[in-house]
Amino acid sequence: MDTRLIPLSALQHYVFCPRQCALIHNEQVWADNFLTAQGIQLHDRVDHGEPETRKGIRYERGVAVAAPTLGLTGKLDLLEYNKKRHCYIPVEYKRGRPKIDDCDTIQLCAQALCIEEMTSASVTTGALWYWQTRKRCEVAIDDALRHKTLTTIAGVKQLLLAGKTPKTKWCSACKACSLVELCYPKLLSRDKTNRYLSALFAMGDDE
Ligand code: SF4
Numbered sequence: 001m002d003t004r005l006i007p008l009s010a011l012q013h014y015v016f017c018p019r020q021c022a023l024i025h026n027e028q029v030w031a032d033n034f035l036t037a038q039g040i041q042l043h044d045r046v047d048h049g050e051p052e053t054r055k056g057i058r059y060e061r062g063v064a065v066a067a068p069t070l071g072l073t074g075k076l077d078l079l080e081y082n083k084k085r086h087c088y089i090p091v092e093y094k095r096g097r098p099k100i101d102d103c104d105t106i107q108l109c110a111q112a113l114c115i116e117e118m119t120s121a122s123v124t125t126g127a128l129w130y131w132q133t134r135k136r137c138e139v140a141i142d143d144a145l146r147h148k149t150l151t152t153i154a155g156v157k158q159l160l161l162a163g164k165t166p167k168t169k170w171c172s173a174c175k176a177c178s179l180v181e182l183c184y185p186k187l188l189s190r191d192k193t194n195r196y197l198s199a200l201f202a203m204g205d206d207e
Contacts, residue, residue: 005066006156008074011110011149014156015103017173019183021156022165029182056084067117071157076111088115090126097132102148104128105139109149112141 006025013021023029049061058081066073078091090111094104105128112123126139139145159166168183177183 003068004071004160005068005073006071006153006160008065008072008107008110008114010156010160011152012103012107014152014159015101015106017171017177018155018159019166019168020173020177020179022159023179023183025160026163027165029179053083057082065111065114065118067114069117070110070113070153072110072114072153074111074114076115079115086121087125088112088119088121088123090115090123091129091136092126093129093131095131097130098128098135098137102145105145106149106152108139109141109145110153113146113149 010021010025013024049059051058051060053059060079060081061077063076063079064074065076076090077093080089080091081087082089090108092104092108092111098104108126108128112126115121115123123141126141127136128139129136174180174183
């Protein structure tokens with residue numbers, strides 16, 4: 001049985017593109033573009049602050065989590081703990097603005113599930129803080145989001161355990177993908193190019 005813990009970031013990569021997820025987490029392929037470099041810088045900044053308590057709320061930054069039952073591990077940008085109400089709120093910092101897909105909320109919900117497994121407390125709310133809009137968005141960790149997140153975790157586990165990287169296919173996500181240069185979706189998805197490459201290698205075999 002494979003007992004590898006899946007990094008929380010893999011969930012977001014999987015929702016963005018399963019091929020990207022497999023390239024990064026199974027094949028260790030990584031390339032920064034302007035967007036990922038900015039994201040890393042932001043996380044470095046928020047992960048390294050000192051813990052503090054203000055108005056009964058404890059703020060812990062860069063909190064490591066591991067939830068073997070869920071099969072997840074990772075680091076939270078910020079974890080707020082309300083001492084009086086004994087409640088936790090995970091906060092994830094994002095470089096851009098709120099997205100139309102669920103990748104940010106699924107990652108946040110997975111963090112909440114990790115906290116629940118580690119503390120036995122119930123986490124009902126999380127928050128996403130967007131750098132571009134300078135806005136904090138509260139997110140309800142409700143049944144629908146929990147279901148989507150658990151389905152995504154199962155999908156990622158299946159993908160990574162199978163050890164097979166899905167084939168490249170050009171999609172709208174490719175335009176913002178940091179791996180586009182390495183993945184070459186446009187080039188490889190063209191039949192003509194495949195035919196050309198096959199012919200080229202066949203020629204090489206004859207030599
Ligand atoms: S370039 Fe496109 S197909 Fe390739 S990993 Fe990125 S999003 Fe996925």
